[in-house]
Amino acid sequence: MIRTSLAILAAAGLSLVQPAFGQSDDKTLGTVHFETSCNPEAQKLFDRGMLYQHSFWYRASQREFEGVLKADPQCGIADWGIALSLLWNPHTPPPAKNLAEGAAALAKAKSIGAKTQRERDYIDALSAMYADYDKVDHRTRMLAYTKAMEQLAQRYPDDDEAQIYYALALNTSASPSDKTYANQLKGAAILEVIAKRQPQHPGVAHYLIHLYDYPAIADKGLEAARRYAKIAPAAAHAQHMPSHIFTRVGYWKESIASNVESVRVAKAARESSDELHAMDYLVYAYLQLGQDDKAKAVIDEMNTVQGFAETFVAGPYAMAASPARYAVERGDWKAAAELQVRPGPLANVQAITYFARALGAARSGNPEAAKDDIAKLGELRDKLRDAKDAYWSEQVDIQQQVASAWVLDAEGKHDDALKAMSAAADAEDRTEKHPVTPGVPKPARELYGEMLLEHGDAKEALAAFEATLKKEPNRLGAYVGAAKAADSAGDKAKARDYYEKIVAIADGADTSRTEIADARAYLKNP
Structure with a gap:
């Protein structure tokens, strides 16, 4: 499947750069300059480290910063770079081992010292992320770090790197229940100005995508999404990130092209976590087009990937989520019930x-x-609560609510089931998806629509499916549900409109998807 898709991309003239790990031409990573007081050779290596860092290529960035210290042992800011690299993706808590190593790197940075107050201030700001890491939970430290970055950005208003990292911190510290997206829009406003000044900066385009990665504001991120892959074609994450926006707006073919290329680049660079992360997005997109065989081929390929960290969420999440979504999206409930839990x-x-x-x-x-x-x-859920992981404990609680509602339904307690399912959908609507995933296996609101439809409440079911589509555009399952509900409710015009959307979005679906054939048959009737 992947080889075939790559051939199509090659024919289209898209980039097929194949860098070895840490050996990409700087021109294929973008342009970054982070002023330091280190010697000229160290400065060049430091800028290169920042190129990798801004595309979340952590192993490469850490290696470059270690090279900076070899070129200039008195370059204390290089240890700041190492500590920054050890945080890995800032949207997720890093492994405990990384926190210990990063704290040691910052202690070394302070011991070596920095020649400028600005460099010392960067070191102090990042220290907030590591302070008492073994006693204080991740979110509390993230909020402290965001405050420190705000102060740094205010102290150095002409320092783009300070502004860029403050904007990123605004996103990673944002509350998932804030539907005004105040932090995200504030961060985006900072970066949109810098984008005009530094159009080839990989971090600016990258972080704009993250800041706009929400249903209500996703369309604002399309320009950055289309730009980032061109800025850093050698970075697997840069090839993948546009699909965050493409997924939010339901551009499935664009998401597939983005992630096919990301998988190829990640595999060439031996970045297994990035490879699996892109593959999960691929599975999700293929399922929305009804191309189940291609989705299954990706899952089979995922099972051959090795070398990813079990303590870093991207790889293990993809390995668990893709088989789950493959069964749930297709309504293969027997297969879903028989899934095996990966140890981890x-x-x-x-x-x-x-x-x-x-x-x-x-x-x-x-x-x-x-x-x-x-x-x-x-x-x-309780284990996550004990670990003070508020976000994921809430997500698992919602999962429990959804599953419990369907148990009530199976036991014939239909009124209780509908009430419980409605509450679960409300709870999910109050939060946001995590950047590690293209989406849940099936939205709770869509599942609520299915339950309503099964019990003959077509009008309310239609409202549930349409609410799902407003939040998650172009979801095939929601279109199918909306078409059936509209037809059952007697709204033939709306039913026909949704059946037309099904055929349009899934024209190349596998023949096993009977709902596509049903849509075509419906449209043949006058």
Whole structure:
């Protein structure tokens, strides 16, 4: 599947740069200059490290910063770069080992010293992210770091790097329940100005995508999305990131092209976590087009990927989420119930499989089996709460609510089931998806629509499906549900409109997707 897609991309004339790890031509990574007081050779290496860092290529950036210290052992800001690299993706807590190593790097930076107050201030600001890391939870430290970066940005208003990292911190510290997106829009306003001044800066385009990666404001990120891949064609993350926006606006073919290229670049660079992350987005996009065979081929390929860290969420999440979404999106409830839980240390990752199993068991008529998996979800939620992981504990709680609602339905308690499912959908609507995922296996609001439709409430079901589509445009399952609900409600014009959308979006769907054939048959009737 991937080889075929690559051939198409090559024919289209898209970049097929194949860098070795840490050996990309700087021109294929963008342009960054971070002024330091280090010697000229060290300065050149430092800028190169920042090129990698701004595209979340952490192993490469850390290696470059270590090279800076070899070129100039008195360059204390290089240890700041090492500590920054060890945080990995700032949207997720880094492994404990990284925190210990990063704290040691910052202590070394302070010991070596920095020749300018600005460099000392950068070191002090990042120290807020590491302070008492073994006692204070990640979010509290992130908020402290954001405050420190705000002060740094105010102190150096003409320093673009300070402004850029402050904008990124505004995003990573934003509350997932803030639907005004105040932090995100504030950060984006900072970066949009810098983008005009530094159009080839990889971090500016990259972080704009993250800042706009929300349904209500995603269309604002299309320009940055289309620009970032061209700025840094040698970075796997730069090829993948446009698909965050493409997914939010339902541009499935563009998302596929983006992630096919990302997979290829990540594989060439031996970056397994990036490879798997892009593959999960690929699976999601293929399923929205009804191209199940291609989605399955990606999953099969994922099972051959090795070398990713089990303690860093991107790789393990993809390995758990893709098989779950493959079963759930297709309504293969028996397969969902039989999914095997991958062993691993991350509670939020294991929860994905237990959720799919519980939902599958309940919807295939085995509520008792579902209850065992629901109990496991409760244990994982409590484990995350004890770890003060508010976001993921809430997500697992929502998963438990959804699965419990379908158990009630399977037991014939239909009114209670609908009430519980409505509450779960409301809870999910109040939060946001995490950047590690293109989306949940199936939105709670869409599942609520399916339950309503099964019980003959077509009008309310249509409202649920349309609400899903407003938040998650061009979801195939929501279009199918909306078409059926509109038809059952007697709104033939609206039903026809949705059936036309199904055929348009999934014209190349596999023949096993009977709902596409049903849509074509419906449209043949006058």
